[in-house]
Amino acid sequence: xxxPINLKVNGKTVQLSVEPETLLVDALRDQLRLTGTHVGxxxxxxxxxxxxxxxxxxxxxxxxAVQAADRSVMTIEGLGSAAALHPMQAAFRExxxxxxxxxxxxxxxxxxxxxxxxxxxxxxxxxxxLEGNICRCTGYHNIVKAVLDCAQKMQSVPARESAHG
Amino acid sequence: xxxxxxxxxIGQSVKRTEDIRFITGRGRYTDDxxxxxxxxxxxxxxxxxxARIKSIDTAAARAAAGxxxxxxxxxxxxxxIGGLPCGWAVKNRDGSPQAEPAHPALQADRxxxxxxxxxxxxxxxxxxxxxxxxxxNVDYEExxxxxxxxxxxxxxxxxxxxxxxxNLCFDWELGDxxxxxxxxxxxxxRVTLDLRNNRLIPNAMEPRSCIGDFDSAxxxxxxxxxxxNPHVIRLLLAAxxxxxxxxxxxxxxxxxxxxxxxxIYPYPEDVIVLWAARKLDRPVKWxxxxxxxxxxxxQGRDHHTHVELALDKDAHFLAxxxxxxxxxxxxxxxxxxxxxxxxxxxxxxxxxxxxxxYCNVKGVFTHTAPVDAYRGAGRPExxxxxxxxxxxxxxxxxxxxxxxxxxxxxxxxxxxxxTPVALMYDxxxxxxxxxxxxKLADYAxxxxxxxxxxxxxKLRGIGISTYIEACGIAPSAVAGALGAxxxxxxxxxxxxxxxxxxxVLTGSHSHGQGHETTFAQVVAQMLGIPMxxxxxVHGDTGKIPFGMGTYGSRSIAVGGAAIVGATRKIINKGQRxxxxxxxxxxEDVEFKAGRYVxxxxxxxxxxxxxxxxxxxxHNFPHATEEPGLEETSFYDPKNxxxxxxCHICELDIDPDTGLVEVVRFSASDDFGRIINPMIVEGQVHxxxxxxxxxxxxENCLYDESGQLLTGxxxxxxxxxxxxxPSFDVMTECTPCTHNALGxxxxxxxxxxxxxxxxxxxxxxxxxxxxxxxxxxxxTPYAVWRAIQAARGRAAA
Numbered sequence: 010x011x012x013p014i015n016l017k018v019n020g021k022t023v024q025l026s027v028e029p030e031t032l033l034v035d036a037l038r039d040q041l042r043l044t045g046t047h048v049g050x051x052x053x054x055x056x057x058x059x060x061x062x063x064x065x066x067x068x069x070x071x072x073x074a075v076q077a078a079d080r081s082v083m084t085i086e087g088l089g090s091a092a093a094l095h096p097m098q099a100a101f102r103e104x105x106x107x108x109x110x111x112x113x114x115x116x117x118x119x120x121x122x123x124x125x126x127x128x129x130x131x132x133x134x135x136x137x138x139l140e141g142n143i144c145r146c147t148g149y150h151n152i153v154k155a156v157l158d159c160a161q162k163m164q165s166v167p168a169r170e171s172a173h174g
Numbered sequence: 175x176x177x178x179x180x181x182x183x184i185g186q187s188v189k190r191t192e193d194i195r196f197i198t199g200r201g202r203y204t205d206d207x208x209x210x211x212x213x214x215x216x217x218x219x220x221x222x223x224x225a226r227i228k229s230i231d232t233a234a235a236r237a238a239a240g241x242x243x244x245x246x247x248x249x250x251x252x253x254x255i256g257g258l259p260c261g262w263a264v265k266n267r268d269g270s271p272q273a274e275p276a277h278p279a280l281q282a283d284r285x286x287x288x289x290x291x292x293x294x295x296x297x298x299x300x301x302x303x304x305x306x307x308x309x310x311n312v313d314y315e316e317x318x319x320x321x322x323x324x325x326x327x328x329x330x331x332x333x334x335x336x337x338x339x340x341n342l343c344f345d346w347e348l349g350d351x352x353x354x355x356x357x358x359x360x361x362x363x364r365v366t367l368d369l370r371n372n373r374l375i376p377n378a379m380e381p382r383s384c385i386g387d388f389d390s391a392x393x394x395x396x397x398x399x400x401x402x403n404p405h406v407i408r409l410l411l412a413a414x415x416x417x418x419x420x421x422x423x424x425x426x427x428x429x430x431x432x433x434x435x436x437x438i439y440p441y442p443e444d445v446i447v448l449w450a451a452r453k454l455d456r457p458v459k460w461x462x463x464x465x466x467x468x469x470x471x472x473q474g475r476d477h478h479t480h481v482e483l484a485l486d487k488d489a490h491f492l493a494x495x496x497x498x499x500x501x502x503x504x505x506x507x508x509x510x511x512x513x514x515x516x517x518x519x520x521x522x523x524x525x526x527x528x529x530x531x532y533c534n535v536k537g538v539f540t541h542t543a544p545v546d547a548y549r550g551a552g553r554p555e556x557x558x559x560x561x562x563x564x565x566x567x568x569x570x571x572x573x574x575x576x577x578x579x580x581x582x583x584x585x586x587x588x589x590x591x592x593t594p595v596a597l598m599y600d601x602x603x604x605x606x607x608x609x610x611x612x613k614l615a616d617y618a619x620x621x622x623x624x625x626x627x628x629x630x631x632k633l634r635g636i637g638i639s640t641y642i643e644a645c646g647i648a649p650s651a652v653a654g655a656l657g658a659x660x661x662x663x664x665x666x667x668x669x670x671x672x673x674x675x676x677x678v679l680t681g682s683h684s685h686g687q688g689h690e691t692t693f694a695q696v697v698a699q700m701l702g703i704p705m706x707x708x709x710x711v712h713g714d715t716g717k718i719p720f721g722m723g724t725y726g727s728r729s730i731a732v733g734g735a736a737i738v739g740a741t742r743k744i745i746n747k748g749q750r751x752x753x754x755x756x757x758x759x760x761e762d763v764e765f766k767a768g769r770y771v772x773x774x775x776x777x778x779x780x781x782x783x784x785x786x787x788x789x790x791x792h793n794f795p796h797a798t799e800e801p802g803l804e805e806t807s808f809y810d811p812k813n814x815x816x817x818x819x820c821h822i823c824e825l826d827i828d829p830d831t832g833l834v835e836v837v838r839f840s841a842s843d844d845f846g847r848i849i850n851p852m853i854v855e856g857q858v859h860x861x862x863x864x865x866x867x868x869x870x871x872e873n874c875l876y877d878e879s880g881q882l883l884t885g886x887x888x889x890x891x892x893x894x895x896x897x898x899p900s901f902d903v904m905t906e907c908t909p910c911t912h913n914a915l916g917x918x919x920x921x922x923x924x925x926x927x928x929x930x931x932x933x934x935x936x937x938x939x940x941x942x943x944x945x946x947x948x949x950x951x952x953t954p955y956a957v958w959r960a961i962q963a964a965r966g967r968a969a970a
Contacts, residue, residue: 044206045199049379050464054887057379085199098197102189105852108860109686110196111379111431136896145379145432146686148859149895
């Protein structure tokens with residue numbers, strides 16, 4: 010039995026036909042071919058699948074596609090493009106906050122959400138705020154640096170607009 | 175060295191080329207690839223650690239929705255698919271070969287660990303395959319189980335393989351036992367320790383994934399797999415598993431989400447998807463669920479060691495004796511025998527002038543996942559032994575641990591230095607990294623910080639580790655003499671395209687290391703062209719002539735040297751072409767900053783003009799040169815490289831809870847010349863957190879029946895952002911003396927240096943309480959128990 014749903018993904022309304030048990034991450038990856046959202050675990054621990062749902066970060070492996078019906082999803086592909094990077098994407102590159110790149114989309118989405126709630130966090134607040142995302146490559150040092158620097162740079166632009174626009 | 179020069183791009187923190195695709199979600203990992211008409215595989219795994227397979231019933235699975243096929247080990251044996259080969263053969267003390275039991279990709283008769291591959295179900299969707307795999311009914315006759323490393327050697331222990339009597343794979347030794355015996359007889363001081371190097375699960379963030387494809391028209395097999403070394407996968411699977419010629423077999427390792435050793439090896443699933451694709455004549459994809467990664471990825475470490483150090487009356491080291499039992503798991507993974515032997519025993523000299531060393535290692539089989547190289551591979555285990563016993567000696571002799579190290583270091587003037595355990599260190603300066611490390615850590619100000627922490631009720635400690643590692647594996651002839659069954663060179667092709675852009679084809683594989691950037695820095699500097707004219711291609715046996723892959727911090731030291739060799743050939747051929755164009759003799763033409771010029775004149779040709787002439791050879795030295803501009807180089811290293819350094823950990827312990835907080839970590843490393851400092855620092859940070867993870871958090875645990883207790887991120891403690899501090903890192907430089915770039919490698923240093931620094935710091939903090947040892951990982955409970963035991967002893 011498939012269920013038709015409408016949802017807005019990266020600003021575009023899409024119609025999908027999903028099984029009741031289809032996870033949001035599988036709908037994004039398999040049906041919409043938005044493969045920037047990754048699956049790194051099966052216990053909602055690693056955060057590689059983090060997307061923004063109505064501007065709040067969620068682990069897309071932990072919700073059903075039908076739960077996203079009539080809501081707005083932003084994935085890494087919608088956050089910014091190579092020609093117009095989101096400040097968080099730019100900060101990750103500037104500070105070498107990624108190595109293999111696998112955790113990176115989820116980490117960036119979580120970091121965007123973190124700054125939307127707390128635009129000028131301390132280092133400790135950044136570290137606590139990224140608790141739901143595991144990176145095995147960077148040792149977090151440069152991720153923390155990137156998020157703190159991005160926070161500073163976004164002080165001069167309205168954070169909500171650039172985070173969710 | 176110095177042949178390439180150090181100005182310009184080399185040594186610059188150039189931002190990474192590969193980042194743009196990763197930060198915009200356009201990386202292409204194996205599971206992102208969708209070939210038309212793909213079917214999906216799910217693996218049926220043993221749920222008991224040791225059993226005879228009485229029967230396997232796949233009927234219900236085959237009848238389930240969407241199922242295409244279900245195959246068992248009997249089907250695989252009938253198709254004469256071979257087992258996974260071992261790539262390294264060590265010898266026993268008596269000269270006899272190691273025990274080498276077969277490792278079929280699907281077990282037909284017996285399972286030997288929880289997670290062992292038993293059957294495969296293939297369906298139209300991943301969900302259907304996984305659901306149907308649950309319906310396969312395997313009837314097991316359970317057999318007794320042994321998981322503990324030392325228990326495997328006990329009389330009467332359950333046996334894994336008929337070929338390995340007493341579960342012993344090998345009983346290996348290195349060094350001069352008699353010289354060590356004599357030194358101990360004369361020693362003024364003797365220090366001993368019993369150490370456990372805890373078992374770890376690598377946990378690259380991308381779970382393993384592979385796609386098999388077979389073209390029945392051409393007979394070409396394609397395997398897309400999350401691998402660190404596609405060429406070696408092709409070599410091993412073509413020759414030993416499938417018996418097909420390599421020209422009909424292409425292995426592609428696209429973007430790979432971290433490896434840390436665990437993606438070096440061919441795995442049963444690689445064999446299964448390729449075999450199934452051939453049988454079904456359609457692509458077959460398998461992607462691990464994280465739970466499967468925990469069960470079946472090759473794991474790391476797991477040593478039990480007894481170590482003794484002899485010192486003279488002035489605290490000079492006289493001799494070191496090491497007895498180790500190493501757990502190899504249920505089957506021999508590709509490099510498993512090398513890790514606890516030639517990558518371990520050979521590093522026991524550390525940075526010290528210990529004149530006599532003897533090491534005996536027994537490798538044992540147990541009913542656990544195979545164990546193989548994990549970041550550092552043998553060298554973290556060796557460093558833990560050496561740096562713990564040195565600190566123990568300092569405590570016992572009431573010496574400053576830094577001073578004891580200084581007194582015993584190989585001095586800067588003693589290189590090249592032949593150790594008593596086979597290696598010849600080409601260069602190093604251990605005093606320099608110790609001195610700058612101590613300064614970076616403000617060692618002199620520690621007493622004041624300890625006092626301040628005590629006022630807050632915390633016990634502060636500081637710990638040093640002055641590690642060495644052997645990287646850039648390896649001179650092929652040496653590796654061969656030590657049991658390697660393959661060469662360990664690296665290959666590179668430099669293809670100059672007609673318009674002057676450059677394609678670099680490298681046998682090294684990048685899965686986070688940033689080769690697309692660093693290799694381009696080297697080539698662009700050598701050719702005097704912009705970096706964006708250089709494209710680095712890796713990870714495809716269909717494009718790249720050959721390669722031995724990335725592990726053991728070998729990419730820049732071996733792969734980079736091959737790239738330099740091929741680029742030099744390009745420059746030399748270009749010189750001959752330019753000489754013709756300039757009507758000069760080649761000896762009079764020199765290449766400088768991207769231009770060939772006639773010495774002493776302003777007459778010259780840009781590199782791009784020479785490239786164009788090579789492809790449009792209207793005016794060309796046809797008598798002596800072939801058209802085109804493409805060169806290949808195979809580089810076989812002359813020696814290992816020897817990165818070294820000083821890692822200093824400072825931490826606070828809450829004596830009431832045992833909670834350890836790392837408050838400061840300083841690292842001064844000597845990696846020789848550095849191509850991109852930003853990338854090198856990133857490698858150090860990541861390695862340090864894996865090392866701190868081993869010391870404080872991570873532990874792979876099986877229960878007595880062989881069930882994995884730490885089978886998810888809920889149970890296996892991966893370090894998270896709030897578990898670690900920011901780091902202070904710096905480098906010293908003694909250039910490697912035997913490769914063109916003067917480089918040594920940096921990928922494993924953090925994981926090697928950090929664990930003993932952390933444990934030494936904990937023991938320093940707890941010394942006032944009388945605590946003399948804590949196990950790894952030093953969890954709050956383990957530290958609290960050590961404190962309670964010491965208090966109990968003090969009260970008694």
